[in-house]
Amino acid sequence: MEDVVPIKKVSMEDRLYNWRLRLNIWQGNLTDLLTQLWHHPLAMLGGIVLLAYVVLALLAPHITVYDPSRGNLRERLTPPVWEEGGTWDHPLGTDAQGRDLLTRILHGSRVSLAVGFLSVGISALIGTALGALCGFFGGWLDNIISRFADLLLSFPYLIFAIGMMAFLGPGFTNLVLALTFKSWVEFFRLVRGAMLSEKTQEYVEAARVSGQGALAIITQETLPNIIQSVFVLATLRMGFLIIMEASLSFLGLGLPARIPAWGSMVSAGRDYLLVAWWVSTLPGIAILVLVLAINLFGEGLRDILDPRLKVE
Amino acid sequence: MRLLKIVERILVMIPIVIGVAVIVFLFMRLMPGDPVDIMMGQGGAVSAGEAARLREEFNLDKPLRVQLGIFLSDLLRGDLGYSYIQKRPVVSLISERLPATIELALGALIVGLAVAVPVGIISAVKQNSWIDRLSMAGAFLGISMPGFWLGIVLLLLFSVSLNLLPVQGRLSQTVSLQNITGFYVLDSLLTGNWAALRSSLRHLVLPSITLGLPMAAVVARVLRSSMLETLRTDYVTLARAKGAPETGVVLRHALRNALIPTVTVVGLQVGVLLGGNMIVETVFGWPGLGRTVVESIFNRDFPLVQGAVMMYAFIFVLTNLIVDIIYTYLNPKIQM
Numbered sequence: 275m276e277d278v279v280p281i282k283k284v285s286m287e288d289r290l291y292n293w294r295l296r297l298n299i300w301q302g303n304l305t306d307l308l309t310q311l312w313h314h315p316l317a318m319l320g321g322i323v324l325l326a327y328v329v330l331a332l333l334a335p336h337i338t339v340y341d342p343s344r345g346n347l348r349e350r351l352t353p354p355v356w357e358e359g360g361t362w363d364h365p366l367g368t369d370a371q372g373r374d375l376l377t378r379i380l381h382g383s384r385v386s387l388a389v390g391f392l393s394v395g396i397s398a399l400i401g402t403a404l405g406a407l408c409g410f411f412g413g414w415l416d417n418i419i420s421r422f423a424d425l426l427l428s429f430p431y432l433i434f435a436i437g438m439m440a441f442l443g444p445g446f447t448n449l450v451l452a453l454t455f456k457s458w459v460e461f462f463r464l465v466r467g468a469m470l471s472e473k474t475q476e477y478v479e480a481a482r483v484s485g486q487g488a489l490a491i492i493t494q495e496t497l498p499n500i501i502q503s504v505f506v507l508a509t510l511r512m513g514f515l516i517i518m519e520a521s522l523s524f525l526g527l528g529l530p531a532r533i534p535a536w537g538s539m540v541s542a543g544r545d546y547l548l549v550a551w552w553v554s555t556l557p558g559i560a561i562l563v564l565v566l567a568i569n570l571f572g573e574g575l576r577d578i579l580d581p582r583l584k585v586e
Numbered sequence: 587m588r589l590l591k592i593v594e595r596i597l598v599m600i601p602i603v604i605g606v607a608v609i610v611f612l613f614m615r616l617m618p619g620d621p622v623d624i625m626m627g628q629g630g631a632v633s634a635g636e637a638a639r640l641r642e643e644f645n646l647d648k649p650l651r652v653q654l655g656i657f658l659s660d661l662l663r664g665d666l667g668y669s670y671i672q673k674r675p676v677v678s679l680i681s682e683r684l685p686a687t688i689e690l691a692l693g694a695l696i697v698g699l700a701v702a703v704p705v706g707i708i709s710a711v712k713q714n715s716w717i718d719r720l721s722m723a724g725a726f727l728g729i730s731m732p733g734f735w736l737g738i739v740l741l742l743l744f745s746v747s748l749n750l751l752p753v754q755g756r757l758s759q760t761v762s763l764q765n766i767t768g769f770y771v772l773d774s775l776l777t778g779n780w781a782a783l784r785s786s787l788r789h790l791v792l793p794s795i796t797l798g799l800p801m802a803a804v805v806a807r808v809l810r811s812s813m814l815e816t817l818r819t820d821y822v823t824l825a826r827a828k829g830a831p832e833t834g835v836v837l838r839h840a841l842r843n844a845l846i847p848t849v850t851v852v853g854l855q856v857g858v859l860l861g862g863n864m865i866v867e868t869v870f871g872w873p874g875l876g877r878t879v880v881e882s883i884f885n886r887d888f889p890l891v892q893g894a895v896m897m898y899a900f901i902f903v904l905t906n907l908i909v910d911i912i913y914t915y916l917n918p919k920i921q922m
Binding site for chain 2: 424425428429430431432433436437438439440441513517520521524525526527537540541543544547548551554555558561562565566569570
């Protein structure tokens with residue numbers, strides 16, 4: 275771009291003013307968003323339930339008096355309080371090793387939420403960064419990364435994750451790695467596509483003419499227009515990734531067995547289906563409600579922020 | 587013309603399959619643990635000479651590049667390697683288990699489509715009615731539900747509480763069946779073995795529902811929304827104005843075009859179906875490829891895992907090819 279001559283150097287004051295302006299807009303947007311959420315009861319409900327899960331997960335060790343990994347064998351397979359033989363000591367009953375199910379479900383939420391937030395966050399970060407660069411610059415790097423993305427897409431998701439966990443072995447980092455290794459592609463494709471159309475817009479041309487560098491244009495001009503879709507996709511993907519995590523744990527390919535995760539709890543209860551239905555079913559309900567809440571919130575967010583993505 | 591495009595598609599598939607193979611190979615070789623140690627068991631009671639001989643036999647003494655070359659050329663000849671644990675070629679192990687998996691996937695596909703297509707059509711035609719709201723709430727529940735949990739709840743309900751359906755496996759132990767194709771439903775039809783047919787269908791019900799319902803949820807949502815779109819088009823209005831019967835308008839004019847985006851989603855769902863397979867086969871003790879993979883992961887039988895993962899990826903690429911072909915026939919505007 276030799277024909278483009280910077281008109282004037284942007285001073286520090288201009289920059290500060292710029293950021294103050296931006297902050298105002300963001301604040302306005304946030305207030306708008308909250309108002310709109312308020313008028314979207316299902317999204318509100320989802321948001322509140324999700325928030326409740328987060329709070330409960332954070333406070334888990336302070337809520338219950340039991341150790342999630344230590345049980346009392348004399349109390350094994352105690353039914354929940356509403357069943358015959360249940361007591362308030364163990365409101366949701368106990369598992370085969372006499373461990374309090376409520377405690378374990380509360381602690382399990384920490385695993386699901388941590389894995390969910392982390393893998394979605396990392397995927398969104400990697401996918402957005404690569405998508406923005408590839409969409410904006412194109413060229414050989416775009417070619418290579420796009421081909422690699424296509425290749426990853428030719429693996430069914432769960433099979434890919436199972437294969438990776440088989441080779442990596444159980445563990446938190448490996449779990450996040452296995453889930454992230456493929457899910458960044460979704461963000462990559464979204465951002466790359468959006469970037470391809472954004473960069474032909476006049477405001478990008480204007481920014482170029484005014485002497486902004488490519489990186490500044492990407493981060494300050496185009497990305498703010500794309501980031502809403504990224505948020506929507508991130509919310510919608512998080513529920514899916516939590517189910518994936520639970521599925522891996524169910525197969526015994528998630529975290530080491532001593533850490534309570536919902537999927538492995540459901541799996542452990544399978545041997546006692548005949549005598550103790552609650553051991554398997556209740557952790558599953560915890561997953562279902564959480565994912566339902568996230569999806570409700572995500573679809574509400576999509577209706578508000580990015581109606582173009584809506585399928586209905 | 588069409589044939590040429592199909593051939594082109596198949597040619598495009600080749601680099602994808604090779605890429606998949608390379609990734610699988612690299613994962614396999616870069617993971618910690620010596621295959622020979624695994625083969626000999628944890629005891630390690632093998633002489634150094636014996637270990638070296640085995641290493642040579644499986645080409646593990648050669649550099650990685652050479653190993654990759656050998657792996658790929660074996661693959662071209664349909665050789666997926668040798669299971670150290672089961673002491674048999676991987677290909678024969680896979681081909682033994684594959685019919686069970688395909689039978690289950692087809693069952694799930696039938697359940698999924700049988701639920702999704704009518705639900706999608708009715709919800710669109712009667713948009714915002716109670717039946718639409720109810721089905722879409724159900725579909726929303728379906729996409730938020732972990733498959734393994736649905737399987738366990740169905741087991742609890744129909745097998746444990748009501749005692750209506752079998753808990754595990756593909757066939758009752760009291761029934762014998764001559765194995766011809768490995769597809770039990772087909773085999774019992776071929777041999778006219780009605781007891782076996784009844785038994786294998788009964789075993790198929792719950793796993794198919796478990797695998798099929800989440801897929802039905804996704805497909806019904808997409809079909810409904812694309813039906814809503816096509817029902818609003820001018821050609822549908824025209825057909826109505828001509829006085830064509832409503833059923834004909836819905837099925838012939840609207841549905842045909844609404845199927846185009848739906849077919850794509852069904853194709854992608856096949857991938858979900860294949861992954862869910864491993865879960866459902868584990869829940870219902872279904873002796874298919876998915877359970878084999880899970881078991882061989884715990885046995886550290888990596889050649890078998892590698893071969894099966896390759897097989898899954900191959901089936902997935904193949905189904906997407908088939909979907910592409912169906913797609914062109916549905917939509918003459920697209921010449922692929």
